Every structure is written in structure tokens, then in C-alpha cells.
Amino acid sequence: MRSTLLAIAAAWVAASSAWALTSDEENSVAIYRRLNAGVVNITNRAIAYDFFFNPIPSDSSGSGFILDTRGHILTNRHVVQGAQRLEVSLADGSKWAAKLVGADPQTDLAVLQIKAPPEALTVLPLGDSSTLQVGQKVLAIGSPFGLEHSLSAGIISSLRKVVKTGETEIEDVIQTDAAINPGNSGGPLLDSEGRVIGINTAIFTPSGGNVGIGFAIPVSTAKRVVADILARGYVVYAYLGAETQTLTPDVARALELPVERGALVVRVARGSPAARDGLLGGTRQVVIGNAIMIIGGDVVTAADGQVITSSEHLRRLIRKHQPGDRMKLEVLRMNRQGEFKRREVEIKLGELPR
Numbered sequence: 174m175r176s177t178l179l180a181i182a183a184a185w186v187a188a189s190s191a192w193a194l195t196s197d198e199e200n201s202v203a204i205y206r207r208l209n210a211g212v213v214n215i216t217n218r219a220i221a222y223d224f225f226f227n228p229i230p231s232d233s234s235g236s237g238f239i240l241d242t243r244g245h246i247l248t249n250r251h252v253v254q255g256a257q258r259l260e261v262s263l264a265d266g267s268k269w270a271a272k273l274v275g276a277d278p279q280t281d282l283a284v285l286q287i288k289a290p291p292e293a294l295t296v297l298p299l300g301d302s303s304t305l306q307v308g309q310k311v312l313a314i315g316s317p318f319g320l321e322h323s324l325s326a327g328i329i330s331s332l333r334k335v336v337k338t339g340e341t342e343i344e345d346v347i348q349t350d351a352a353i354n355p356g357n358s359g360g361p362l363l364d365s366e367g368r369v370i371g372i373n374t375a376i377f378t379p380s381g382g383n384v385g386i387g388f389a390i391p392v393s394t395a396k397r398v399v400a401d402i403l404a405r406g407y408v409v410y411a412y413l414g415a416e417t418q419t420l421t422p423d424v425a426r427a428l429e430l431p432v433e434r435g436a437l438v439v440r441v442a443r444g445s446p447a448a449r450d451g452l453l454g455g456t457r458q459v460v461i462g463n464a465i466m467i468i469g470g471d472v473v474t475a476a477d478g479q480v481i482t483s484s485e486h487l488r489r490l491i492r493k494h495q496p497g498d499r500m501k502l503e504v505l506r507m508n509r510q511g512e513f514k515r516r517e518v519e520i521k522l523g524e525l526p527r
Contacts, residue, residue, distance in 0.1 A: 197310075204312055204367040205324050210264040211239045211295035212314045212360055214321045215248055215271070215285070218258040236315035236360030237261070238369065240284070240399065242291035244269075247399060248359030249374050250276040250283040261287050264295075264322060275402035279410065279492075280343060280394055281374055284402045297361055300368030302391035305329055305347065313351045313373055313387075315360030327351030335485065336388055344489060345391045347371045353387030362389040410525040411494040414445020415452055417484040420472060427461045428468060431513060432505065436484045438470035450520040453506065471518070475503035496524035 194202065217233045235252030239245070246261060253259055259271040269287035276283035309329045317323055331348035347362065353373050362371035371389030401408040417436040425433045441447045441454040456469030473481050476490050477500060494500060500520050505513040 200365055201312060201324070201326055204363060204365075205314070208295065208297055208361075208363065208367050209314060209322055209324075211297040212264070212322060213237045213239065213246060214262040214316045214319075215246075215252055215359065216260040216262070217253055217256040218260065219255055234316060234319055234356055235358045236356065236373070237285065238297045238314075238359075238361045239294050241296055242294050244287040244289050244294060245274065245399075245403070246271070246285040246287065247372060247395060248283055248285060249372065250278060250281045252359045253283050253285065259285060261285065262321065263289065263293060265293065267293065275406040275408075277398050277402065277408040279408065280390060280398050282372065282390065282395055282398045284399060297363075298368050299392050299396060300364055300366070300370045302345070302347065302370050302393045305332060305370060305391075307331060310365045311347075311349050311351055311370070312363040312365075313349070313353055313357060313360060314363070315353075315357035315373060317352070317354035317356040319356055325352035330386070333388075335489065342485070342488075343374070343388070343390055343394075344492070345394065347389040347391055349387050349389060351387060353389075357387075407527060409496060411491050411496050411498060411500075411522040412445070412525040413447050413452075413491050413500070413520065413522060414442040415447040415454065416440040416442075417473065417487060418466060419483040419485070424461050424464070424466060430472065430505065432472070432474050434474075434480070434482045435505070436473040436481050436487045437466065437468065438473065438504075439467040441470075446520050446523045450518060452502070452504070452518055452520065469507065471504040471506050471516075472513075473502050473504050474515075476500060491522070494522050496522055498522050 215235050215237050237246045237248030240247050261269045261271045269289050271285040271287050274284040274286050307329050311327055311329055313325045327350040330350045333346045333348055335344050336346040357373045360373045361369045362373055364370050370392050372395055373389050398408050416439045418439050420435040420437050422433040439455045441452055452471055454470040455467035458467050473487055475481055481487050500522055502518045504516050504518055506516050507513055
């Protein structure tokens with residue numbers, strides 16, 4: 174009898190250990206239980222009109238997360254764009270009218286505010302995205318396809334210098350294989366400590382659903398954007414006032430330039446910092462291969478001591494500055510004899526017009 178009981182006990186212990194969570198699963202469960210209440214669902218209510226001008230209400234939804242006990246919420250700009258009314262649903266089921274504090278089209282981020290009591294708000298801690306590594310575990314919480322408070326897990330599959338989504342160019346993007354679907358936009362990407370390291374913003378998909386490639390805006394970018402929006406309602410960017418085109422090796426050879434890479438200055442805006450400090454724009458239009466180029470202006474070859482490889486590279490360096498900063502550019506400029514000479518142009522940057 175005793176041996177039978179021991180056998181039953183041993184079998185029960187073995188079964189219990191088989192059902193036990195792994196340490197990684199326990200970590201995911203603990204983070205979800207602790208922070209799920211800090212993730213919100215955002216409903217964007219707008220009115221469209223049919224051919225006969227009859228109003229047709231339309232709703233779209235996304236995710237966001239609570240920044241502080243004053244009711245500030247961070248989300249994507251495209252989640253709230255065009256809204257006539259915004260509604261935020263908390264994890265306890267309560268719904269609150271939301272006010273748009275400010276939005277930034279450059280980073281696709283927006284800050285909302287609701288008037289919920291502080292005790293109803295779970296604030297998510299912000300982490301540091303400057304030390305992230307490929308292979309690191311991440312968790313995403315949001316409302317994919319309207320399914321609120323859904324959790325997905327994965328890893329950081331890449332860290333990219335820049336990703337373009339529509340008209341938005343996002344720098345230092347986090348790429349993840351965690352399932353991110355429509356409705357996850359604006360929700361947090363968390364590390365294994367439960368700290369926000371990114372804001373889910375886009376997926377690469379030919380089908381409309383997740384195919385294993387999602388992108389998140391790094392929290393280091395979000396911190397700067399949020400600080401500006403809370404201080405003044407918009408984000409301040411440095412402004413050069415010059416339109417440029419990327420110089421490629423083929424174009425450089427056609428123009429017989431002494432460099433293969435850089436940024437051709439196409440136009441200089443009247444009254445801009447570039448115009449004031451002597452940067453020269455193009456003077457004539459030519460066709461090189463299949464490309465229409467405007468030439469005759471300065472060719473920016475270096476900025477802040479860095480060799481410029483493209484027009485986008487120059488724009489990214491400008492964005493790292495603040496209005497009032499001085500930026501040193503090295504340019505090639507054609508003289509009256511048709512020869513290109515190197516020159517240095519120092520420009521005091523202005524504030525990007527809104």
C-alpha cells in the first residue's frame with residue numbers, strides 16, 4: 174500500500190513539474206500582470222460624407238500607453254490623425270474623452286490627455302533604447318484588430334538606421350518579430366524588465382497582417398518628442414532651408430566631379446539660414462540617364478566632420494541639431510572657369526517652419 178502511495182505521489186510531482194512555467198514564461202506573465210493596465214485602447218471617431226453629403230460616422234482604433242498620473246498618453250500620430258473625437262478605454266473598462274496635446278509628423282508620435290483620477294492610471298516606466306542588442310527579448314501589448322490587451326513576444330531582429338513609412342522617415346528603428354498587427358500601433362514595446370524601449374508603429378506586410386517584421390520608434394526619440402510637446406504643444410526642429418538631391422557615382426562621373434558621393438544643393442529658400450550664410454542652389458536642369466537633376470549649385474561633401482553619403486544623411490545630421498546651432502558644411506563650388514573648388518560654409522540653423 175505504501176509503495177502504491179509513493180508511486181502516485183511521484184507521478185503527481187512529475188506531472189506538476191511538467192505543467193510548471195519556465196522562467197521565461199514567468200517573466201512574461203509577471204510583466205503582463207504588472208503593466209497591462211497601463212496600456213490603453215484609442216478610438217478615433219470621424220465623420221465622412223457620401224455622394225449625397227449624408228454624414229457617415231467611421232471609427233478606427235489603435236493603442237497607447239500612460240505616461241504619467243496627469244493622464245498623458247503616448248501613441249502614434251496616424252492613430253489620431255483626422256479625429257473629430259477621441260476616446261480612450263482603460264483596462265478597467267472605463268472610457269474617457271481625450272484631448273490631443275500635440276503631434277509630430279516627423280516621428281509619427283502624438284500625446285493625448287484624459288481627465289481620469291490618478292489612482293486609475295498605471296504609469297509605464299520608460300527605459301533606454303541606446304543599448305539595445307539584436308536577439309534581446311521584447312514584449313508588445315496592444316489591441317490588434319480591436320482585440321484589446323493582447324500580448325505578443327519576440328526578439329529584436331534588427332536595429333536599422335532609418336525606415337520610411339509613407340511620408341515619415343524614422344531613425345534608429347527597432348525591428349522585431351513580435352506579432353504586431355493593425356491596432357497595435359502606438360502600443361509599447363517592452364524589454365524583459367518591463368520598461369518601454371519602443372513605440373510600435375508599423376509592419377511590413379504584403380497581405381495586411383503580420384508576417385514577422387514589425388517596427389518600433391525608439392524610446393530615446395519619444396522622450397525628446399514628448400518633452401517638446403508637453404512644453405509647447407509641438408516639436409522644434411533645426412532648419413537649413415536648402416533642398417538637396419543625392420549625388421550618386423554615375424551622376425558624379427557624368428558631371429566630372431572629384432567626389433562620388435554627397436548632396437547636390439538644388440534650391441535654397443529665400444530668407445532661409447542657407448541663403449543668409451551663402452549656400453548656393455542649382456542654376457540649370459539636365460537629364461542624366463533616367464534622372465532629372467538640377468546642377469550648378471554647391472555639392473555638400475561633409476557636415477560636422479562627417480562625410481555625406483546622401484541627401485537623407487544630411488537631413489539626419491540636421492535633425493540632431495537645435496535651432497541656433499552652427500553647422501559647418503564642406504562644399505564643392507564651381508568657379509567662373511568651371512572648376513570645382515572646396516569651401517567651408519558655416520550656417521547658423523533656424524527653426525523649421527510649421
